[in-house]
Amino acid sequence: MFTTRPELTGDFGMVASTHWLASAAGMSVLERGGNAFDAAVTAGFVLQVVEPHLNGPGGDLPVLVWNETEGRATAVCGQGTAPASATIEHYTGLGLDLVPGTGLLAATVPGAFGAWLLMLERWGTWPLEDVLAPAISYAENGFPAIGRIAETIGTVERTFTEDWPTSAAVWMPEGRVPAAGSRLRSPGLAATYRRIADAARSTSGGREAGIAAARTAWYSGFVAEAIARFCAETAWRDSSGREHGGLLTGDDLAGWAATTEEPLGYDYHGARVLKTGPWGQGPVFLQQLALLSGFDLEAAGFLSADYIHTVTEAAKLAFADREAWYGDPEHTEVPMEALLGADYTTARRGLIGAEASLDLRPGSPDGRSPVLPASAPGASAPIGDGVGEPTVRADGRVSGDTCHLDVADRHGNLVSATPSGGWLQSSPVVPELGFCLGTRAQMFWLEPGLPASLRPGSRPRTTLSPSLALRDGRPWMAFGTPGGDQQDQWSLNFLLSVVHGGLNLQEAVDAPMFHSVHFPSSFYPRGSRPGGMVVEERVDPAVVAELRRRGHDVDVQGPWSLGRLSAVSRDSAAPGFLRAAANPRGAQGYAVGR
Structure with a gap:
């Protein structure tokens, strides 16, 4: 049968993903002694930078892993939950019969960061600042804008210029849609991740303590504070055609943690x-x-x-x-x-x-x-x-898509991860952080009594599905x-x-x-x-x-x-x-x- 490229075969390590830069970054970790989990986390953070129309720091993450030392598979849930104040009555009281597909009302707790950290902490070997380094470099120095990024920004250009100026500032820095192949940068995101890396690096107590410090900075520190302030103090036009603020609070973020379970x-x-x-x-x-x-x-x-x-x-x-x-x-x-x-x-x-x-x-x-x-x-x-x-x-209706990555190392470990959400077209950028929130709450129904009905503190029935x-x-x-x-x-x-x-x-x-x-x-x-x-x-x-x-x-x-x-x-x-x-x-x- 015709194939567009060969099936790769070897015995040291393999990384496959939806973007060549993420695959290369993950492979570089394996080459330098990291295991499949170190490589997957590194590649995952790179995907947030180089495929911003398909995932972002404000998004979600399910992962399936096989850990050879433990001899078993584990599912990692990085799906954030609905805010405590996100009731059906709140949305219907705004005249809505569906959760908007864009904007702050559709935000759940950003779970991807916590899931990547949990995997790194439990099964990885590298410190967080090292796995973040490639993503920070691409965000600071730039990466090639694939054609799909330019097309996506072009589709929402009017939304950015008329309704979401904080997004226009990031994705149309010269006041126009970037050309395919041009160099894009995300300086705000680079600064956020550099601050996170500094928090991890400066903490005494070793690798695990650094990861814990980074988790605190995200879910209880400066990241959570900026998200809560943005949701409470601003309102933006969404797919309902009206302006709405958000419901996420600092307590929502502080009370959430990524979890593991039996697949x-x-x-x-x-x-x-x-x-x-x-x-x-x-x-x-x-x-x-x-x-x-x-x-x-x-x-x-x-x-x-x-x-x-x-x-x-x-x-x-x-x-x-x-x-x-x-x-x-x-x-x-x-x-x-x-x-x-x-x-x-x-x-x-x-x-x-x-x-x-x-x-x-x-x-x-x-x-x-x-x-x-x-x-x-x-x-x-x-x-x-x-x-x-x-x-x-x-x-003009806006949704988003997803990324995927798979890793195998010479030790017998396997990783399958499907990061998504927090797309550049999903919600206005939080200016202090350089990224936007996700819109996964659109998967809830605003009808009571359904398994996937909106409930405060519950997870939306996501489509994200590693194997x-x-x-x-x-x-x-x-x-x-x-x-x-x-x-x-x-x-x-x-x-x-x-x-x-x-x-x-x-x-x-x-x-x-x-x-x-x-x-x-x-x-x-x-x-x-x-x-x-x-x-x-x-x-x-x-x-x-x-x-x-x-x-x-x-x-x-x-x-x-x-x-x-x-x-x-x-x-x-x-x-x-x-x-x-x-x-x-x-x-x-x-x-x-x-």
Whole structure:
């Protein structure tokens, strides 16, 4: 099969991410004696600088790790929570029926910083000031503005100049949209991270004490104070068309901390796939695997009409359950064991027929009745909504996308991380800090009684979804992609390409992609397209015709338009090889290693 580049093979270390500078920075850490966790944190901070339209310091972060010393996998939750005063009544009292997709009202506690620090503290070996150094250098000295950054700034130019002058000052420093390839700097962010690094460096007590000092500076010190002041004392126009202040306070930040937990898992064709809990959409990947385990995809033929139809119909059922059942398990009961149970899955599998379903069909695990948002079934949106990167629409509606990175080191450790949020187009820049807040609260519903309803102190049901896979109880693969609701479709397609298509990592990344837009979007304005499917035009036209005959509303996109996957893997038998692959779409993702 044609590939755009080789699958990398070596035995020292591999880093794959959505930007070549982050991959190179992570690999430099491995070359200098750091482990996979040091490398991942370094690359993660670099991504905040060089992909500011896709993530930022004010954003969120889930991570899945395999630590070889402990001999187990762990999920790290860097998803910030809603402010204590963020009640449904507060928003509806402002005349809102949805949380705005931009601006201060959509902000949750910035969780990415705490998650990166927790990973570094628990499993890393480097001091914080060293892993921050590359990000500070790029922010101070500049980095090349990829075309997508310039396009994003161009799309929100009017918002910046008329409504968000603090953002215009950072991203249009000469009063105009920067040209693709020009040098961009983030001096405010550089100063913030330099101050954080100085706090860590000047603390006595060693590496861990430095990390603790940095965490305090962020969540209880000058960063928290600036965020609280900005939310309380300013108001900005958001996607509702009106001006609103924010709800985050210093107490909200001080009371939050990143956490770890046991990942959920499902066994599929010799692999155990691990995902985060239902505070994210990760388990929907496992539900799709459970449904597909009853079909012979190899007999159907890779990327045949039967194959794509079956995978898509399984996705519709799993994502319908996401809408009806997923939410922060600390605030709502999620029947996860039943949703992955054999009896429930068998019954659900029977709903997959020869024709495309046009209904949103959540199930009834343990006999419980599903509850859907009142607006979900009849909502509609352009079929391309959320497709590609960045997701900034021509009609001015603004969302954002995501980054991803994977790391494998020679010690046996694996990392899969999906940082997102705090996009430059999401919210006005806090001038004292040089970055903006995230907008993850837009994923809450303002209807009471739903698993994903807005609740003070709860986590929004994020779309961010890193993946790990084991073989014979040993670490095998770390993989993932940006893409919002598409993450657990594109990533699933990738895994199925490896397992059933017999493809190597790069072949599976390059393979034609497809996904469903049948179910409600997680992003403002929460639209859906019943029966909608998006495919790359490299899918056989005869297959597309057959899918349409079966009732799928197929939209054919460009040949290299869907998915931004990356992956690393290791052989289960020692002394095995490490492998890596990255996405060619968008001409910025790269894997490096030796």
